[in-house]
Amino acid sequence: MNRTMITATNTLAQLQKQMDIVSNNVANIDTNGFKRREANFTDLLFQQFNNGPGAPGAGDAGRLTPNGIRQGTGAKLAISKIVMAQGNLKTTDRPLDMALTAEGQVFRVLEQNDNGSAIRYTRDGAFYLTPISQNETMLVTGNGYPVLDENNNPITINAQASNFALSETGRLTVDVPGGGTASYDLGISYVNKPQFLEQKGGNLLGLPENMADLGVEAEEILTELNGPLRNQIGIAQGVLEQSNVDLSKEMTELINLQRSYQFQSRSISMADQMMGLVNGIR
Structure with missing residues (x-):
């Protein structure tokens, strides 16, 4: 399994946790006094590849992008925070x-x-x-x-x-x-x-x-x-x-989650195709 697959798999697992939180909010929209939760994410560890020639700063005159490449391993759910805002x-x-x-x-x-x-x-x-x-x-x-x-x-x-x-x-x-x-x-x-x-x-x-x-x-x-x-x-x-769940906001969040889930799934498919092409070279 290459790095792309690892990154996408890690992120998919955390997106599923966020989807569970949003689903629980929607399910309790008619529950008296219910307080919604929202998920906050943070990056997992990343690896720095310094691919510039020579010592740092050498030959970098006029460079607009950072030197080196940062390759991450996905994101994780940092905290599921309860929102105590007043309901109707x-x-x-x-x-x-x-x-x-x-x-x-x-x-x-x-x-x-x-x-x-x-x-x-x-x-x-x-x-x-x-x-x-x-x-x-x-x-x-x-x-x-x-x-x-x-x-x-x-x-x-x-x-x-x-x-x-x-x-x-x-x-x-x-x-x-x-x-x-x-x-x-x-x-x-x-x-x-x-x-x-x-x-x-x-x-x-x-x-x-x-x-x-x-x-x-x-x-x-x-x-x-x-x-x-x-x-x-x-x-x-x-x-x-009443609960402080805003259905329109939660449904918008679900749509964004669906697109993120599709993007990560597509990353796994593309990485699998690339590995197939490499393995097919004679």
């Missing part, structure tokens, strides 16, 4: 539908599975009540994950509660039997470094498992908006945030 808001007038109106803020929820439990993050504010006993219900996401308060505890609400009201600082207030009220401060965080967040499935984001290897602490990636920081929260009731 859709009015539902449902009391338990909540949308974060400040860019970079996320709800904290508790994901529970066979491997244990872990705090996850989401922009999807379509919440529901699920009964946990005869007198209590729990605030959960559409997938049944408990929504956490500012102390990272699940929010439990009286089963007979009514008149759900949400303040600008993310405090949920309800009327309870007996004429009283109860209030709950929703757990909300601000994402400082979104490039470190990983998609965990179910429209959830999470911290990477190898933070020690990355040399970063959880506090550097996320800031919990508790206490005085709750004044920074932007939230609205009775609305849902």
Whole structure:
């Protein structure tokens, strides 16, 4: 296999990864609070061939091109970066539908599975009540994950509660039997470094498992908006945030990907034809 084939093969594998990212964006265009990802590429190692005569600079008077030849080995996907731009808001007038109106803020929820439990993050504010006993219900996401308060505890609400009201600082207030009220401060965080967040499935984001290897602490990636920081929260009731996926942009990206894929495939075909001609020389 010659260098042309190696370069094209390396690039084809990375283009496939970018195509997977774009396809995932398109598939989630109708997912509440979904944040698109975009791929950034970087060059792989290249080899420098100095083919100029004599010492560097000798006989190069008036030269307009660099001396030597640089032959690369393709490109690779450097980073898949999440884009935290605000999505459009859709009015539902449902009391338990909540949308974060400040860019970079996320709800904290508790994901529970066979491997244990872990705090996850989401922009999807379509919440529901699920009964946990005869007198209590729990605030959960559409997938049944408990929504956490500012102390990272699940929010439990009286089963007979009514008149759900949400303040600008993310405090949920309800009327309870007996004429009283109860209030709950929703757990909300601000994402400082979104490039470190990983998609965990179910429209959830999470911290990477190898933070020690990355040399970063959880506090550097996320800031919990508790206490005085709750004044920074932007939230609205009775609305849902749509995904920030622009279908026309994603389709344009797919067309560009298709052309790049065809170009690299054509490079392999041309290299194979050239090798056939060389091998056919007698």
